[in-house]
Amino acid sequence: MSLVKVGVIGIGNIGSSHVQMLNRGQIEGATLTAICSRNENRIEWVKNHTIGDIQVYKDEETFLNESEIDAILIATPHYSHPELAKKAFDKGMHVLIEKPAGVYTKNVLEMNEAAKSCGKVFGIMYNQRANPLYQKLRDLIQSGQLGDIKRTNLIITDSYRPQSYYDSSKWRATWKGEGGGVLLNQALHQLDILQWTTGYMPKRIRAVCSLGKYHNIEVEDDVTAYVEYENGATGVFITSTGEVPGTNRFEVVGDRGKVVVENEELIFYQLTQSEREFNTSFTGGFGKPEYRKINIPVKGENANHSSIIQNWIDAIIKGSPLLAPGEEGVKAVEITNAIYLSSWLNQPIELPIDVDFYYEKLQEKINHSTFEKQNVSNVTLDVTGTH
Incomplete structure (x- = not known):
């Protein structure tokens, strides 16, 4: 496979960012083929902020059955992540889910079993x-x-x-x-x-x-x-x-x-001797191990979400190891x-x-919840890369 056809489901704050990233060609080896959203405003946003022929779906079943995508990026609300991932695995799709892997451990473990049985590339957006x-x-x-x-x-x-x-x-x-x-x-x-x-x-x-x-x-x-x-x-x-x-x-x-x-910054206060060794061998009253302060240079920029998406695509095409395997989301x-x-x-x-x-x-x-939200604005926040 030389070009992975990717679909994005969920076009909220972070999903919008993923759509633009894929559509602008920032991810090598991937092409944005389809999106799925129930929100008419977000669908209109996609039409106004993307180029090329992108299929638009309002229904997730139709999206999964008819879009002919190879891989899906799930950016919907938390509870839906495991169920959508399991449906995608059932269709033979590679999956990248936004965090969290789910809300409760039980169905996240079920998702992991589905991923194992499917054998497709499964990643999670642990961009840090x-x-x-x-x-x-x-x-x-x-x-x-x-x-x-x-x-x-x-x-x-x-x-x-x-x-x-x-x-x-x-x-x-x-x-x-x-x-x-x-x-x-x-x-x-x-x-x-x-x-x-x-x-x-x-x-x-x-x-x-x-x-x-x-x-x-x-x-x-x-x-x-x-x-x-x-x-x-x-x-x-x-x-x-x-x-x-x-x-x-x-x-x-x-x-x-x-x-x-x-x-x-990353600073390492390195002891010249193990504290445990010093503790047992030192015979004075108030001594302590010597140490040196090391400012460790760190090369490279934090490419954040794009690095995880690129790594996922590389894993699909080249078999590269995943930096953030989806199965580890349960931890x-x-x-x-x-x-x-x-x-x-x-x-x-x-x-x-x-x-x-x-x-x-x-x-x-x-x-047992009696909480009622007041003043709901129902707007997509103008925030990139945050949740």
Whole structure:
């Protein structure tokens, strides 16, 4: 296959960006063949902002059955991702889904099984894996230069959102429409980076989610979580959409130093000796291991979404390895599910979670909701590359 015919379903904020990227020829080896949207305004937008003959569908079944596309990029609301992906696999299509992989772990695992059975290329839009800063951080950790991990601290509070953002659509920031708030939407990339760079999934989580703390919404807009790992390491994860200017800082401490990613810089505080070795051998009273501060140069720009789409197309055409395999999307979803459960039940949650129990509790949230959105504007935000 020399040219992959791609269809995009869901033409909201991020779907619009993908449509333009593909239509402008920014993705080598791919051509935008069809789009699917139920929104007449978005269909009109596509007609006015693209060139060439692009098929337009309003019905997803007709889109999947008649468009003759090779691959589909799914950019619809969260709940629909697993079901649409399974339908596409059934049609023999390659799939790239926007994050999150889904809202609850149970049907994400079902999607992964469908992908495995189909044998097509399955990717997820974890675009921060394309960021050279996090790629270098992962290399440092996986190579052993940081030693055994002792602590992780991740603060992501620079994704501020005003009330008008939440009012832009009826489905946003509701348990029924979105399945969660800042965790599933803005912070999911960082939760993926947390486990992808370290190679660790938490074994236990204790969390507090504040619902509508800074906005008139029924889901969380402020979260603090304490995590424990199998090797005894611990961590803190903090996220919010109600802080300005906010912080984006990831700190990983090992027995051979500390790495900090912040302000587009990566700094390695490298110990000259393992802290564990120093602790047992030093005979003075107040000594500590020496270290040197290393500003690690990171080459390359964070191409963001385009890198993930190009990597997906290359995997289809050339068999290149995926940077963000779709099957790995379940990891960050499970972490969010554990955080929610911990907050809802006011207790620590062990991982892996009971997927049926989480689904049951989520349905209770949906069925018992009395929240009614006011002042819904139903507009597509003029924001590129954000959610």
